[in-house]
Amino acid sequence: MSYTLATTVSLPWAEAVDRTREALAAQGFGILTEINVRSTFEAKLGTEAADAVGDYVILGACNPALASRALAAEPEMGALLPCNVVVRRNQSADVTTVEAIDPQTMVQLSSAPSVKEVADDAGTRLRKALASLGGESN
Template sequence: MSYTHTITVPLPYADAVERTREALAEQGFGILSEIDVHAAFEQKLGTEAAEALGDYVILGACNPGLASKALAAEPQLGALLPCNVVVRRGAESQTTIEAVDPQTLVELSEAPEVRDVADDADARLRAALEAIQSDAAPTT
């Protein structure tokens, strides 16, 4: 099973990060955490490791209404929140954006409320990715 939804866009890295934030906000997600993996690698492992990785950020996205429903149904799901969205770019000319597939939560829980939350979160994350891809498409 694939555990992410992935798109590749012809946007510069910084533009892709900004557009990802905007698209997530349009779907009701806020960013609770941000991990600059490139900077962490550079600090802990050195410049060579950071350069090998390329630009890489993990955005911890959370839709408070959905999180509230999920945690009410199954409090231990907090270990799987927030929904991580990765924006990364190596030496290639395009940027990759990956969002966790919320359906993985369904595989770990038997609560029907979790399925409803996962379905809603999945639709919202897919809509955000589709908006980014649509905005980034070259015009002719």
């Protein structure tokens, strides 16, 4: 099982980040956290490490209704929240990759039927968000 849902888009990185935020919002996800990996690598590891990773941001996306259902089913699911969505582009790339954790990963870790229901719903929403970007899904 692949653990991510992904698409590649022919958009500049900054535009891909903006459109990803919009696509997630349209599916009921807010952004709780944002980690700029490139900036962090540059500050902590130097320019060479930052250039090697390229433009790379991790968006911590959360749909409150789905998170509430997951936590009610199993409080330990909080360790898997929020749903990470990555927007990345290597300096030599012609496309930007957008990928999200596949919520079915939660199902592999839990036997609770209600967790499967939440994962199914979250997966549908994340797939719609990625598809709305107009790229090629992997």
